[in-house]
Amino acid sequence: SPHHHLQEEQDTPITRFQQFLRINTAHPNPDYSSSVSFLKSQALSLNLQTQLLEFSPNKPLLLLTWPGSNPSLPSLLLNSHLDSVPAEPSKWLHPPFSAVFSAGNIFARGAQDDKSISLQYLEAIRILQNDFNFKPVRTVHLSYVPDEEIGGLDGMAKFVESQVFDELNLGFVLDEGQASPNDEFRVFYADRSPWNMVIRALGVPGHGSRMYDNSAMENLMKSIEVVSKFRENQFDLVKAGLASNSEVISVNPVYVKAGIVSPTGFVMNMQPSEAEAGFDLRLTPTADPDILRKRIADEWAPATRNMTFEIIEKGPLRDYMGRPLMTPTNDSNPWWSVFKQAITAAGGRLSKPEILPSTTDARFIRQKGIPALGFSPMKNTPILLHDHNEFLKDTVYLEGIKVYVSLIKSLSSFEGATSL
Ligand SMILES: CSCC[C@H](NC=O)C(=O)O
């Protein structure tokens, strides 16, 4: 239709957002090269410097730079990730990488997490250049990193250890947050840290009809009961209003694996000699990892019941000084008041700073001792990251750009001392 034709011809913040969302960045094969080309062309139109880094084969990291008038001051970094979690198209109203515009909402995997901020940063810079003729004092960098959704080990974790990163001389970093269902923006000063835990049981095999002690399944089920009790105690704190969701340690079972399998299915009359279960654990920044490990060894997977366990720590728990990975949100952090004032100046209100229930690449930045806040300006928006039918409203997206105009303006022209 002519109308459709007209829409395709337009180049607006919304059509640029749709174009970016149409790149299939889902794991396990995110199309990094198309995303990088798209972002590079945007960067060129803004006269930003571009640097393509590659810390792992075929996992590019795009670094953009808007030089400040006083490059000796610590710089600002606006970070986002290039990749997305997968989607199940059959469970969506619209194909997840079609970026369909429907009743004001743009539907796509990545609309909230986190392609919105990837482009809002750039759109804000476009406005600052074109409408305000603004020139930053501090240099502003933008990083587009691979692999955040699978732990960041080939992305941000390697970037922060590089010489390029050191030479950025970063003073403050903004990374992604989560949507806010109410009228206040949310801001995150810490992440919970993930542990992948597998517990395994060995036990006495035997005929499916026999009752005896110490089968692998019995041993595993006893453990699952103990873990469930711990989970319930943590969750009770939340339900009683004594802690928020992200202020307790979460543990959730994600798989169980056992049974003797034949080509026709599970053998029903044999009790297996091995069984295992996997759990997603999230530790609060101040949780004591040694105490938790001891609890796991003593109570969740006791050797006395032929149990073993394995923990894979997905990233750091402490910074180089041994401190929990938390960015101060008080007067000890000069960036905090600049951040807060910039939100107010944009007409926004902030809710009390929170710990993020999930995990982002900001933990690698905080580990280096650099202050970082998680922030995605999406208010009056349902929290749909990793969910079906992820969407963002056009007006929310556009208002977010204005918030970043204010933030980039304030943070990059702040000339006070900033060492924490
Ligand atoms: C093991 S690190 C995984 C990071 C991931 N980040 C976003 O969802 C998360 O699960 O929180």
Ligand SMILES: [Zn+2]
């Ligand atoms: Zn994300």
Ligand SMILES: [Zn+2]
């Ligand atoms: Zn995510």
